[in-house]
Amino acid sequence: DTAVSQTPKYLVTQMGNDKSIKCEQNLGHDTMYWYKQDSKKFLKIMFSYNNKELIINETVPNRFSPKSPDKAHLNLHINSLELGDSAVYFCASSQGRTAGTGELFFGEGSRLTVL
Amino acid sequence: GQQVMQIPQYQHVQEGEDFTTYCNSSTTLSNIQWYKQRPGGHPVFLIQLVKSGEVKKQKRLTFQFGEAKKNSSLHITATQTTDVGTYFCAGGTGTASKLTFGTGTRLQVTL
Numbered sequence: 001d002t003a004v005s006q007t008p009k010y011l012v013t014q015m016g017n018d019k020s021i022k023c024e025q026n027l028g029h030d031t032m033y034w035y036k037q038d039s040k041k042f043l044k045i046m047f048s049y050n051n052k053e054l055i056i057n058e059t060v061p062n063r064f065s066p067k068s069p070d071k072a073h074l075n076l077h078i079n080s081l082e083l084g085d086s087a088v089y090f091c092a093s094s095q096g097r098t099a100g101t102g103e104l105f106f107g108e109g110s111r112l113t114v115l
Numbered sequence: 116g117q118q119v120m121q122i123p124q125y126q127h128v129q130e131g132e133d134f135t136t137y138c139n140s141s142t143t144l145s146n147i148q149w150y151k152q153r154p155g156g157h158p159v160f161l162i163q164l165v166k167s168g169e170v171k172k173q174k175r176l177t178f179q180f181g182e183a184k185k186n187s188s189l190h191i192t193a194t195q196t197t198d199v200g201t202y203f204c205a206g207g208t209g210t211a212s213k214l215t216f217g218t219g220t221r222l223q224v225t226l
Binding site: 041048101 | 145146148150152156157158159160163201203205207213214215216218219221
């Protein structure tokens with residue numbers, strides 16, 4: 001059983017399109033995250049939700065909108081895709097509210113390519 | 116904002132050689148975590164250090180947290196090809212409720 005699962009694994013789309021990535025965790029964790037990893041491998045946090053409540057919202061364009069229907073799911077919707085959005089997006093989860101103190105469990109990543 | 120830098124960016128070693136990556140934060144940390152990401156894979160948690168000056172070992176890996184809690188290191192003794200990947204440190208600052216990942220060190224090991 002995969003602990004943190006993301007779909008789809010690969011996304012290739014045209015500029016201007018809208019796309020969504022879904023994430024589910026079966027670890028019973030309270031907190032979920034979206035991280036973006038660019039071509040230089042830098043990992044930057046985008047959003048964090050604790051039990052459906054948004055707790056971290058880094059400087060991310062409004063085109064990115066997270067949604068957490070319940071504490072086991074955190075989806076990411078991206079409007080009007082741009083070339084610079086091409087990256088690998090990782091979902092992660094951890095126990096507890098304070099992200100800095102608990103181990104992060106990452107999904108396998110969703111590679112988004114914008115043409 | 117908080118920055119976490121790692122050096123070197125890249126290291127290529129022969130199997131059996133030792134390897135060290137250094138992690139430096141611009142601010143004092145409450146804790147530091149280390150992750151390994153294999154090529155094409157996702158980051159996997161290795162360890163967490165919390166106390167000033169703490170040293171922890173996992174087989175051939177030795178992790179250290181600096182006295183001032185602003186730096187850390189990961190040392191691998193006698194590298195193996197299975198050690199290939201990118202090693203990230205990630206610093207927690209408690210009140211900010213988030214981890215800031217370092218820039219990563221990519222390790223290549225050849226026979």
